[in-house]
Amino acid sequence: MRLTCRLGPGGSVSVVLGLALALLAGPTLAHGVADKDAAFIQAHPGPQIAAFIYLGAKHMVTGYDHLLFLAGVIFFLRRLRDVALYATLFSLGHSLTLLTGVLARIQVDPFLVDAVIGLSVVWKALDNLGAFPALFGVQPDNRLVVAGFGLAHGFGLATKLQDLRLSADGLVENILAFNLGVELGQVLSLSLLVLLIAAWRATRAFRPAAVAANVLLMTAGLLLTGTQLAGYAFQGPA
């Protein structure tokens, strides 16, 4: 924020730019697993259960794209049972593509996967605003949609995991550990999101702010999508 405010003519849009910078710890950074983690994996072949659990959880907790989508999914859910239902559907979707993606060595361009993930945020924000019945006259089944976007998020996870150039030694154990870590990270971040939104919902400001929050969510999703498409146009496919 401080950075953008100093930049003269851009100062008036500093709020928006601040949002952009918060979303963009650098598109390349957001992409891969950190270099030091990759170096560790290279240096320690074979099963590394604890390390992969940690990496999976870290990826989920620090992956703002996943977090934005989850925030959208649970935004209007009040019962823990519903939260658990959608979280399970999302997990089923991404576990399936994560496991098959890595085992079958399916490489999808990370920019395109992340663009779809950005679109998933847009979709969910639109859905929260009741857009599909109003604009198209149909309400899609959100359980199917969430599971479907889970598949896309899983391809993202699979692509990032393959960046580590996993050795065949201990491959299955390591993927399962990574997947377990992703679920743990998801439980962790979901608990926090549910608590925060529940506390917010109890206030009188929630109702009017809910619309603004979902419009912001949609904006963030569009920006994520645009950034990844720009990355695809300018830096990929390698």
Place this chain on the structure above:
Amino acid sequence: MDDPHPVRLSRAQLLAALAGALAVAMFVLFAAVIPAEFGRDPTGLGKLTGLDRLWAPREVPLKASGEAPFAHEYPTGFRTDVVEIPLKAVSGSPADFQIEYKVRLKKGATLIYQWEAVGAPHPDDLYVDFHGHTLAARGEEMTVATYRQANAPALRGALTAPFDGIHGWFFQNGALKPIVVRLKLAGFYELIPAGQPGNEGGVVANVPAGEARPGF
């Protein structure tokens, strides 16, 4: 299950929200993200906000190794130069006590060098980073090779350039008094005019240190 859609906007409200979100996202994308992260500025907004200055080429380190023939022949002329670079004591603006001085080399061209820190009280007062890189156009990657990083009072040797580009030294004076770096060069290189990449400090070659940086 609760009503998953307690908020229902009208068609017009939804279209306005979507248009607004799209406009803001596109503006931030073209005014900030694309200029700062990808080095392109199709709308000119990046220049207006100054955010295009945040872009830097992605650096691709080059591991210089491999077998090269021991004898080389070059189409370019042989030259020698003596460059005296004054550096102030370590305080105030970094531009006063550190500098980059590079020369242009074609791939495979050889540069023989010798430099010494004149007037430094301790042998480790001068930090040097001897490196080279390609000159990347906006949006391109930049190949970088690091040859030597050290605190040393003097070093001498030869470099055969691994790629077309600018190759040379970053010098940083760590002493509490001014010093002069005296650099002798010989080989198949070109000096870089003052102000251009590699000689932003505006160093003039083949003159005494007192005249080597006009206005310094």
